[in-house]
Amino acid sequence: MCPGRRCWGLGSLLLLLLLLGQNLGFLLEIPQDAVTGTVGQSVLLPVSYRCNSTPCFPLSIRWIFGHTSQVIIACTVHNCSLDDGGAPKNCSTTCFPHPAHWGRVVLFPENASLLLRDLWLSDSGVYTVSLQHQRQSRNITLTVLEQPVPTDPTSKGRNLGFLLEIPQDAVTGTVGQSVLLPVSYRCNSTPCFPVAIQWLFSHPIERIIACTVQNCSLGDGGAPKNCSTNCYSYRTHWGRVELFPENASLLLRDLRLSDSGVYTVSFLQNQRQIRHITLTVLEQPVPTEPTREGTSQPAGRIATRIPCCILRGCYCFILLLLQLLFHLCWLRGSRGEACGCCWGEGSQRAGAARAGAQ
Template sequence: MISLQGCCTLCSILMFVRGNLGVLINIHQEVVNGIVGQSVLLPLSYRFSRAPRFPVSIVWMFTNDMDVVVSCTLLNCSLGAGGDPSNCSANRFPQPAYRGRAELFPENGSLLLRDLQLSDSGVYSVSFRPSYQTRRLVLTVHEQRSTPEHPGSELSGGGGTAIPCYVFGGCYCFILLVLQLLFHLRWRRPNSWEASDAVSPSVPGTKSRQGRLRRGAAPQSP
């Protein structure tokens, strides 16, 4: 009786070890970052150390809530020289909460998550059955940084349309040019009046005669 139990225990261990050696899993990135509203890939690859016994099941879980994200049943795959699967025939079963958001790729086991939310941050695990090998990785979802639609909008001080700084500079230069032109004209006008009253030094007595003519006096004969 004891020998029978020992034989059964040894057989179970051999079957467990044999199952674990059937699939070799490789996590390419243990920490993944994503942005709200975008998509992210949880990268994975696997290969078979020998011809597997189909069907083989791949299950992705969100371990924070212990919820199944998506599962896939491999019905058949073509194996390369290194045991890499290709042209897999598979059935995918996304959970209702992740329908349209989660996609599992049978050839490499990677998981694609779309339309990320902050609540998607956490630890994800992938399991291969019947070998029951499990690997984990961490996903961190960040909020999308908002940038102003137009340069200088942060200076507007409200919800109105922002005016670029170069517009203010152009207006200032134009106003300064107009002021300089007005000042120049005002400065030249008195000089023109003085020039009209000036007398030629070559004709003596002209100034006095013009003064008398302005006062209405009759000119005197020399």
């Protein structure tokens, strides 16, 4: 007779394979686990995910603010296509931002990154991105700083009361993701609207987007808000760029390796100031898994050589076989017969039978 507790191992193994199969070929990463922003500006909380060998759509994505455990935005991503590396593209999505964040948050379904606009000091804290169906989550800490206090230029300066700054002069992105080139400007003592803002890519020199910002109101620190704008993006970047008139930051989507280079933001007309930001675009990271010898090899290599349908068929066949063995074992145990799954006990009985026969 095979006691149920001995055959329970097969059931546990089956459950373990089911749980492991849920995340087979799924990779979730964050390029930065700490991000800094400035009051009134925008910031991007960067995330990337890939599906290599199992279907993962529809996919439920939630961003949570850890200080209050408040759901900022919840999205369902579906109908994505995958490139050769498993990165989603051309996704459709349904999103529900929390009322406290209406108009301030944007989620990019192709990588799950979160854009947070019009930052407040109270936005500082830990943000958690959760992919519910895959049961994976990551944390990013955001620190929001006060607007820097401008120093008065000398009498030789032409831009009295106008301050243009870049929090970072070097930014890193990943192919297929989005990146924010951060800028901030303030008008303190002189009217500066309308203002013409232009972004250039200097490798080679080409115009990316040109905007005229007008009718802005100014906050206590001179930061523009509630602006109206008229923008024109050039053909090479149609659908891939967005300028935020309140701070002149540039959002660049669907990154390519050719996007690496120096970007220049230029304020024309009365201000005539420019700043430069260097963008480095990296390849999608290759997931690694340990081998028996303790080394590592690309986890996606098998998935790229063997069609996903074959892998899924083999996986289902193994699960069905284990389930069949488990049921046979359970039936024999309930009838009081020797259980085929208890190989050790069966071998002992067979040996005793042969000894008695001799």
